[in-house]
Amino acid sequence: MTTPPAAGFDVGGTNIRAEVIGSAALPATVTRRRIRPPSMDGIVDAICEMVGAIEDEDSHGVAAVGVGCAGLVNRSGSVATSPNIPAIRDFPLRAMLAERLGRPVAVDNDATAALRAEMACGAAAGVANALLATFGTGIGAALALDGEIRRGADGLAGEAGHMIVAPGGPECLCGRRGCWEQLASGEALGRAARDAARAGKAPALAERVGGRLADIRGEHVGELAAAGDPVARRLLSEFAGWVALGLNNLILLLSPEVVVLGGGLSELGEVLLAPVRDALEEVYLEHRQRTPVGLRVAQYGDRAGAIGAALLARDLLETPEVHSRAMRAR
Numbered sequence: 557m558t559t560p561p562a563a564g565f566d567v568g569g570t571n572i573r574a575e576v577i578g579s580a581a582l583p584a585t586v587t588r589r590r591i592r593p594p595s596m597d598g599i600v601d602a603i604c605e606m607v608g609a610i611e612d613e614d615s616h617g618v619a620a621v622g623v624g625c626a627g628l629v630n631r632s633g634s635v636a637t638s639p640n641i642p643a644i645r646d647f648p649l650r651a652m653l654a655e656r657l658g659r660p661v662a663v664d665n666d667a668t669a670a671l672r673a674e675m676a677c678g679a680a681a682g683v684a685n686a687l688l689a690t691f692g693t694g695i696g697a698a699l700a701l702d703g704e705i706r707r708g709a710d711g712l713a714g715e716a717g718h719m720i721v722a723p724g725g726p727e728c729l730c731g732r733r734g735c736w737e738q739l740a741s742g743e744a745l746g747r748a749a750r751d752a753a754r755a756g757k758a759p760a761l762a763e764r765v766g767g768r769l770a771d772i773r774g775e776h777v778g779e780l781a782a783a784g785d786p787v788a789r790r791l792l793s794e795f796a797g798w799v800a801l802g803l804n805n806l807i808l809l810l811s812p813e814v815v816v817l818g819g820g821l822s823e824l825g826e827v828l829l830a831p832v833r834d835a836l837e838e839v840y841l842e843h844r845q846r847t848p849v850g851l852r853v854a855q856y857g858d859r860a861g862a863i864g865a866a867l868l869a870r871d872l873l874e875t876p877e878v879h880s881r882a883m884r885a886r
């Protein structure tokens with residue numbers, strides 16, 4: 557019995573990315589659609605149109621659809637809020653798509669979808685206990701224990717970005733202070749670098765952006781640190797300390813074999829991994845008594861969410877009764 561193709565979508569702030577998982581190797585196709593301005597109906601329409609376009613090109617059809625979306629996604633596939641898409645509020649995305657498309661639909665948090673992809677064929681392949689953390693505008697996280705992705709009571713497990721690591725620290729969009737993502741996200745590194753440049757303490761960074769200090773991003777710090785700039789190295793090392801502090805808390809709680817770092821900043825590779833590894837070595841309690849934790853960068857980068865969403869959709873088909881219903885409907 558071969559499994560028919562499943563399509564996965566990653567809904568972001570400005571566009572929707574699609575990947576198709578065929579019955580053989582993965583992934584098969586990539587398309588993108590801009591959504592502007594993003595609205596709840598607009599997202600549903602765009603995904604339905606993209607499914608239609610994929611089916612026009614592939615006679616095998618699309619048997620199931622998966623969606624990864626940033627934000628608070630509960631177990632019924634509703635998105636309560638999404639940081640990059642203000643139009644989203646209590647959005648029953650799974651129910652709306654299932655009704656329009658008439659086939660099995662999975663909707664999950666984008667980090668959870670990315671972890672599914674990294675476990676299937678990426679940086680956490682063959683790993684039963686894995687933690688994925690994405691460092692971008694904020695911090696997203698997902699976890700697998702004993703070979704299973706874990707979602708918690710209401711599906712909201714992994715909101716690690718709002719663990720408080722510095723009481724009284726910088727204010728967070730969630731209304732509290734000192735959340736991990738205010739100190740350890742890609743945006744936090746960019747902000748620290750902009751502050752240093754505005755204080756006249758980071759001449760190489762200022763030069764890198766042609767004096768437009770507002771354009772300084774975390775990636776610039778990584779780039780200059782790799783080139784040996786002492787200010788960038790110090791900024792990256794302080795930042796790595798905050799990353800390691802949060803990771804250490806998660807490692808103590810979950811005991812993963814592998815921690816996968818994703819998000820835009822993970823593209824820095826070893827430039828980011830090395831200082832995080834050093835900082836983790838300093839804060840990591842009991843590390844001599846534990847299996848060493850593998851620290852890796854995500855393999856699929858910004859494709860992971862859509863690939864993982866397609867895999868989550870295919871997981872639905874592999875549930876026997878759903879599979880037979882989907883096959884009958886074809």
Ligand SMILES: [Zn+2]
Binds near residue numbers: 717
């Ligand atoms: Zn917060």
